[in-house]
Amino acid sequence: MSLKHGLLGLLNAGPMTGYELDRSFKRSLAHFWQAQTSQIYRELTAMEEKGWLQSEEVIQTEKPNKRVYSLTEAGNEELQRWLSTPETDVAKAVVVRSAFLMRVFLAGEMPEEEVLTMLQHFKEECLKTLGSFASNREAIAHYGAAAAHEKRVKYWELTVMYGESQCRAALDWVEQAIFLLKDEKKHEAT
Amino acid sequence: MSLKHGLLGLLNAGPMTGYELDRSFKRSLAHFWQAQTSQIYRELTAMEEKGWLQSEEVIQTEKPNKRVYSLTEAGNEELQRWLSTPETDVAKAVVVRSAFLMRVFLAGEMPEEEVLTMLQHFKEECLKTLGSFASNREAIAHYGAAAAHEKRVKYWELTVMYGESQCRAALDWVEQAIFLLKDEKKHEAT
DNA sequence: TTAATCATGTAACACGTTACATGATTGC
DNA sequence: GCAATCATGTAACGTGTTACATGATTAA
Numbered sequence: 001m002s003l004k005h006g007l008l009g010l011l012n013a014g015p016m017t018g019y020e021l022d023r024s025f026k027r028s029l030a031h032f033w034q035a036q037t038s039q040i041y042r043e044l045t046a047m048e049e050k051g052w053l054q055s056e057e058v059i060q061t062e063k064p065n066k067r068v069y070s071l072t073e074a075g076n077e078e079l080q081r082w083l084s085t086p087e088t089d090v091a092k093a094v095v096v097r098s099a100f101l102m103r104v105f106l107a108g109e110m111p112e113e114e115v116l117t118m119l120q121h122f123k124e125e126c127l128k129t130l131g132s133f134a135s136n137r138e139a140i141a142h143y144g145a146a147a148a149h150e151k152r153v154k155y156w157e158l159t160v161m162y163g164e165s166q167c168r169a170a171l172d173w174v175e176q177a178i179f180l181l182k183d184e185k186k187h188e189a190t
Numbered sequence: 191m192s193l194k195h196g197l198l199g200l201l202n203a204g205p206m207t208g209y210e211l212d213r214s215f216k217r218s219l220a221h222f223w224q225a226q227t228s229q230i231y232r233e234l235t236a237m238e239e240k241g242w243l244q245s246e247e248v249i250q251t252e253k254p255n256k257r258v259y260s261l262t263e264a265g266n267e268e269l270q271r272w273l274s275t276p277e278t279d280v281a282k283a284v285v286v287r288s289a290f291l292m293r294v295f296l297a298g299e300m301p302e303e304e305v306l307t308m309l310q311h312f313k314e315e316c317l318k319t320l321g322s323f324a325s326n327r328e329a330i331a332h333y334g335a336a337a338a339h340e341k342r343v344k345y346w347e348l349t350v351m352y353g354e355s356q357c358r359a360a361l362d363w364v365e366q367a368i369f370l371l372k373d374e375k376k377h378e379a380t
Numbered sequence: 381t382t383a384a385t386c387a388t389g390t391a392a393c394a395c396g397t398t399a400c401a402t403g404a405t406t407g408c
Numbered sequence: 409g410c411a412a413t414c415a416t417g418t419a420a421c422g423t424g425t426t427a428c429a430t431g432a433t434t435a436a
Contacts, residue, residue, distance in 0.1 A: 001291040001423090003424090005292065005296070005329075006292055006295070007297065007363070009292075009296040012209045017387075017388090018387080018388070018389090019387050019388075023239050028295070028354065029295060030254060030285075031286070031294070032288045032291040032295075034287070035286070037388090037389095038390085038426085039424065039433080041389055043390090043392095060387095062433075063387075064387045064430095064431075065387080066386085066387060066389080067387090080299070081199035083293060083297075083300050083304075084304065086307075086308060087289065087290065087293075090318065091220075091224065091319075092313060093290045093311075093318060094315050094319045094357060095220075095221060095244055096222065096226070096287070096288065096356075098286065099192040099220065099277065099282065099283075100282075101223070102192040102219070102222070102350060103277075104349050104352070104374060105199065105218070105219060105222075105346060106195070106199040106269070107348075109273060110273050110274070111348070115275075116278060122284075123433075125280060129281075129284045129285070132297070147210065151298035155289045155296070155297040155298050156295060157295075157371075157408070158294055158367055159291050161363060161366075161415080162291060162294070162365075165359045166286075166359055169355045170284065170356070171211055173351060173355045175223045177348055177351075179311060191394085191395085193395080193396090207416090208415080208416070209415050222414060224396095226397060227397080227416090227417095228396080228416095229395080229396065230416090231417055231418095232395095250415095252405075253405075253413095253414055254402095254403075254416075256416080257416080287389085299434090324409080367409090368406075
């Protein structure tokens with residue numbers, strides 16, 4: 001149930017519309033939790049039903065009307081409850097789900113050139129993603145300048161550092177994997 | 191749709207029962223794709239309906255009866271089709287979903303000691319997981335000795351290497367994070 | 381005039397999780 | 409006598425994904 005709690009966390013900084021939440025989400029949390037716009041609207045409806053949020057419609061003339069959500073007492077308590085309940089499942093903290101690794105695992109059924117192409121493609125993705133972390137840092141610097149919520153910014157930064165370190169490790173791995181496969185091919189040839 | 195394709199891949203090595211698939215899965219793929227036993231049975235039923243598998247009931251007297259699944263032509267084609275269709279979604283290759291990082295992101299709403307406890311706990315998980323990769327390597331060595339499917343073993347090994355490198359990176363990160371938080375506290379004290 | 385931004389959703393489906401049920405055999 | 413292994417599932421629920429629908433304003 002982390003999407004709901006992510007939204008509670010964002011709303012803790014102040015009321016927002018679904019649209020704004022969607023953008024905040026994509027700017028800050030998307031590197032470890034991806035969510036579709038439609039899912040966010042659905043969760044907001046569900047959370048209001050649970051009493052964690054309240055909303056108010058704001059009529060606009062120049063733009064479409066919008067619905068502004070804010071945390072209730074119950075929502076705040078739920079956030080606190082979730083944060084103070086440590087994860088019991090050992091595996092979930094570290095283990096991730098990766099369709100890419102599934103392909104690697106099954107790569108024995110593919111021609112080797114295709115495997116190499118796949119790895120090369122993965123490498124490019126890693127490089128791109130590393131770049132996106134750099135822009136993330138810029139965004140942080142921008143918010144950090146406004147200060148006031150230094151604490152929040154500090155932890156946001158930590159999640160970005162985590163992403164960067166994972167990404168660098170993935171890059172090292174893929175380079176080594178490519179090397180190993182190529183090296184093997186060379187030996188086969190001789 | 192990777193769970194289905196993982197199962198297809200395992201069955202490509204020979205017919206198996208749901209129970210055996212479950213154990214194979216947990217032994218080899220579980221470090222990048224976790225699946226509940228009940229989910230595996232459900233997927234098997236669905237895949238047989240799609241014509242990717244066929245099954246046969248084996249009557250046993252000393253043990254409960256079992257149902258042995260094997261790949262059909264269509265199943266094999268589907269596996270090939272999936273393997274040769276590269277992932278189009280850029281983000282999915284690298285981005286992962288992590289409730290732990292969600293907690294870190296929201297850690298500003300927690301007392302700092304709790305954050306430290308959480309990080310320390312995460313560190314222990316990392317260490318445990320690193321250990322489990324070691325046992326994974328032993329399992330590989332065991333299968334590798336039987337040879338015949340060297341290719342499969344090679345790629346299996348690569349997925350383990352990936353897990354290990356990610357895990358080590360996570361460990362480095364958490365140690366640094368703990369250091370940063372403690373250091374900050376010290377400066378506040380003075 | 382075309383794309384981007386603002387703004388909200390519904391419907392259907394796919395996939396993941398949890399709880400529960402059954403029952404025999406084997407080893408400690 | 410109790411836990412583990414073998415062996416298979418159903419039901420309900422929760423979450424994630426995809427496709428679709430609407431419609432105004434503003435900048436290139």
